[in-house]
Amino acid sequence: MDTEIEIKFLVSRDITDALPELLQSYQILKHDRRHLANTYYDTPDLTLRRMDAGLRIRSQDGALEQTIKLAGSQVGGLHQRPEYNVALAAPDPDLALFPAHIWPAGVDAAALQQALQPLFCTDFVRRRWLLADDGTEIELALDEGEVQAGERREPIRELELELVRGDASRLFELADTLVRQGGLRLGAVSKAQRGYRLAGLSPMPRLRALAPADLRAEDGCEQAMVTLLHQGLRHWQYHEDGWMAAPGTDWLVQLREGVSLVHQILLMFGELVSHRINSGWIDDLLWLQQQLSWLDRAQMLAHLTADRGHYLRRLDCQKALLVELAEQQAQLPDEQQLRELFYGPRYGRLLLRLTHWLYRQDWRAGLAPQQSAQLAAPINGLARELLEDSWQTLRQSALGGPVLDGEQYIQQKGKLRRTLMVGLCFSGLYPEEERLAFRMPWLDILRGIEDLDMLSPLEDVRERLAAEDREELDDWLARKRRFLLEALEQSRAQALQLEPYWR
Structure with missing residues (x-):
């Protein structure tokens, strides 16, 4: 053999x-x-x-x-x-x-x-x-x-x-x-x-949402870190292959989720192995996420223009808006640009170095006794600490404060995504019913913020509309924004009262 x-x-x-x-x-x-x-x-x-x-x-x-x-x-x-x-x-x-x-x-x-x-x-x-x-x-x-x-x-x-x-x-x-x-x-x-x-004997790749990792409370921190990194890397590359087979924005969104998970894990476990993590990876992971930052706008435009602009059907200026939105879509990176990214040196070296680090288990080299003990300790202790830290950070942000306007909500989108990602990492350690009862309201808030942000492309084109069309759009946007903000404020008030499941 x-x-x-x-x-x-x-x-x-x-x-x-x-x-x-x-x-x-x-x-x-x-x-x-x-x-x-x-x-x-x-x-x-x-x-x-x-x-x-x-x-x-x-x-x-x-x-x-x-x-x-x-x-x-x-x-x-x-x-x-x-x-x-x-x-x-x-x-x-x-x-x-x-x-x-x-x-x-x-x-x-x-x-x-x-x-x-x-x-x-x-x-x-x-x-x-x-x-x-x-x-x-x-x-x-x-x-x-x-x-x-x-x-x-x-x-x-x-x-x-x-x-x-x-x-x-x-x-x-x-x-x-x-x-x-x-x-x-x-x-x-x-x-x-x-x-x-x-040969039609194995299914073509299908979109997969990022799922909780298979962690157990008795797993050591090192084992949990490796499990999560492997999950993030698999999710990333699986959806890269899916995009190569059938290019589409949804594949890239999930690819970015995998990249974000890898980034989040390196940050969470960084204090335990910081001297063995190449800071260049963090820079490259941030670079890659920046290269894909246009995906939020692409999703917004896709939703606004779907089914011949069904979302805008009540507006008399629908056709004028669709023309402007189509111009925005034309500005997005095309398939050739994305292929050049995925076959490019920086992207390839990032994946190669992460693979090498995981293969060699380099984080073990030169560890102090205290760090070795921390890596061997059960993950449930570190999980509670990380979940509590992310929760307190969220509560001390604008999302834990008084009434927010639309722009303030949109500014908190990234922070809420990161907090939910920390929760997803350790979801398998806690009873599903309690976990979902706490997470679902915050997931609803994230969806509400995304719906609010989806109005941004329309605001960007309003100045290019005729005066009467602009007035109609402004009234429509105000109603939409008011409805979404009322729902967000109600959901946020309820979510802030929930008792965290990890305590």
């Missing part, structure tokens, strides 16, 4: 000509070009897929080899999976050639063998460089071809770095050198996963 440790990238442009210069500091032990044809197998009910295993037969230079990759781990673009490789004499899978102990309890390998059938193929040319440097060997493979499932085709253009032997940090150093050139995006989806999707 081998344990594969590799970093996968998706490639947006031809980088072949740039590689010789980028690899000049390495000794090139081997450089070749091969055609690889792979057929993937599973049962009709996808037994292997449900085991998170993948079975393929590879044809290479007339030689046949069957490989099974078992469930492993994936963080960012780093993949670690146990795999078994066996030479074949004929192009048919033979599970009996694999060690018997690899199968989970209850799996009948002989029955599995009888049910196997080919599902899809991958066919690509692999350019391969075997690199050596100071005792570490890395295989760099550039694959170009396609995934095939019946009549369906999907292009493959990937770059993989696999650790053959030595220090995994050198793998990340090479990855960083390559990412700096741009045109690479860390890949969380394997060729096999793409094949299952193309």
Whole structure:
């Protein structure tokens, strides 16, 4: 058995000509070009897929080899999976050639063998460089071809770095050198996963709301931090892949939620591991959230213009407003600009460095005894402290004060989002009924603030309307704003009286 440790990238442009210069500091032990044809197998009910295993037969230079990759781990673009490789004499899978102990309890390998059938193929040319440097060997493979499932085709253009032997940090150093050139995006989806999707045997990504993490009161702070970071990173990359497959604002909103969660976790646990957290990450996370700050405006405009402006149907100036709102929508970043962001060096290096930090568990290095004890302590104590701090910060803000006007409410939107994010992080530690009774009124307040803010694009265009249209819009906005503020004030008064569930 081998344990594969590799970093996968998706490639947006031809980088072949740039590689010789980028690899000049390495000794090139081997450089070749091969055609690889792979057929993937599973049962009709996808037994292997449900085991998170993948079975393929590879044809290479007339030689046949069957490989099974078992469930492993994936963080960012780093993949670690146990795999078994066996030479074949004929192009048919033979599970009996694999060690018997690899199968989970209850799996009948002989029955599995009888049910196997080919599902899809991958066919690509692999350019391969075997690199050596100071005792570490890395295989760099550039694959170009396609995934095939019946009549369906999907292009493959990937770059993989696999650790053959030595220090995994050198793998990340090479990855960083390559990412700096741009045109690479860390890949969380394997060729096999793409094949299952193309064959219609695995669902395409669907939008997912950020859910509470699976935390237990007895979990240590370190374990909870890692669980939450993995959740945030998965949510982030899952919705990045979803946007790549079917671009849309909703994917980006959820991607930003994942980024915000990672940022929030680093801030919450920063005092325990602050000297091992690169402050540049915080800067880059803030930069990325700033790059996506236009999403709030995009959501507002989408709602205002949906169904031919149904929201504005009672206004005689509806058509004039829709023209102005369409101009605002045209100013938003387009698909090409976003692809350049996701394939850009700063974005790629941020994800790569976070992945490396999680892989190496760098926060453990150089910890003082007191910090080690704090990281080992049960999370419930720190959770109560963080929840109480965020709650007191909220109460001391304008949201805990006297009557607010519309602009004051809108100014508190970010603070309320952060407070609710802290609550979401530790939701699993508390009874659902009590937790929801406390959170739901504040979620309603956030939605009310968002509804209030949704009027902003209309206020921005009022000066470009005819006088009579402007007067009509002003009256309509005043009524909307008055109604929303009354509802917000009632909800806020009730929410401030609630007893926090963590006390």
